[in-house]
């Protein structure tokens with residue numbers, strides 16, 4: 240139940256109100272004047288302060304102002320005598336939640352109190368959720384001591400509080416999503432939603448309806464009107480993952496949405512305003528895609544306001560030891576066992592190229608901890624699992640998955656060459672459906688102009 244402070248220099252009014260609220264189950268304190276009220280708020284917090292406006296030395300407006308300062312989450316309701324509504328209006332302007340007129344009607348008062356208490360509670364929950372989010376995505380989770388990573392952290396601090404659009408590029412597994420969430424968590428929008436969409440995971444129509452929503456009947460299967468994800472992000476941050484995968488027709492709509500802060504649901508002409516901060520990520524070279532006319536240049540410039548280029552792990556090997564330590568601890572805790580690196584393992588890791596970057600390192604450590612015997616992760620427990628081009632591995636260390644992928648890649652490339660890049664015919668040659676071929680190429684990050 241909410242904790243409430245009643246402030247009034249009139250004893251009888253205070254007692255009456257106090258009894259009403261106690262009967263409802265609230266926890267109630269009383270202050271006979273503005274000065275004592277301010278002290279009590281500063282030391283006890285309160286969910287709600289109900290204060291008279293006209294009191295001796297320190298009036299209700301001053302109580303309101305100081306409550307805002309010392310206990311910003313506390314809600315304030317002001318009481319005002321009949322005929323002095325202007326004062327109440329002013330108090331609302333200064334941040335009071337509501338006002339009641341004296342002599343008050345009990346029902347009306349209780350409803351207003353309940354509403355303010357609920358608001359306070361919701362805010363508390365939002366805060367808790369936000370601080371939980373912040374804890375998970377604070378800088379402490381972006382580990383590294385290299386100049387590159389320190390530069391990234393410094394720029395997150397500077398760019399997060401602005402509403403600037405951010406483009407994050409980097410190879411797979413370099414931490415693009417982690418950085419996107421850290422930017423949100425450290426922005427003024429932290430208590431509002433972080434909504435993300437993976438542009439590669441959906442077909443064109445579905446992607447559009449996911450993004451912008453649709454009205455009933457706008458396409459086969461649209462049985463109900465639905466709000467899009469973009470709208471859900473209102474007030475918060477929208478994260479476009481794998482932005483390069485957006486089909487060209489949708490890129491134009493995206494550009495308009497970002498530029499004008501306005502969307503239209505599929506099958507509807509009515510514009511809807513959306514205020515969302517945009518962060519986009521890709522592991523592809525957008526400049527190249529622009530040259531190939533597969534990505535709109537204007538969209539690129541619109542996104543590329545603040546740019547984060549995350550370097551591959553192999554170019555900042557000094558980050559490997561601290562990241563390894565963090566993952567050893569993380570998975571040690573998770574699996575309830577302590578493990579450290581056995582002889583030669585760190586040397587092996589720092590000598591390895593990590594085509595899958597930090598995600599690959601994380602998987603290796605997770606697996607290592609799971610397999611660890613007598614508290615040590617041995618070299619034989621390290622089975623790299625990425626589709627490693629540039630891999631610095633000895634063949635003996637390659638996993639089956641890895642080898643299969645290499646073989647697949649080879650076969651696809653050979654088939655494509657043979658039919659001069661015609662994907663339908665290549666699929667036929669390989670005994671696959673065109674979609675399966677497309678999916679495999681995507682998974683192998685194999686591009687064929």
Ligand SMILES: Nc1ncnc2c1ncn2[C@@H]1O[C@H](COP(=O)(O)OP(=O)(O)OP(=O)(O)O)[C@@H](O)[C@H]1O
Nearest residue numbers: 380381382410411412413414415416417522597598
């Ligand atoms: N500097 C870092 N410190 C600690 N963990 C990191 C760091 N960078 C990335 N990670 C972890 O590595 C994993 C991969 O990161 P993330 O998903 O952000 O990569 P990504 O760039 O989005 O990859 P992809 O392009 O494949 O989607 C995550 O579990 C993330 O928490």
Ligand SMILES: [Mg+2]
Nearest residue numbers: 412415416480
């Ligand atoms: Mg990602």
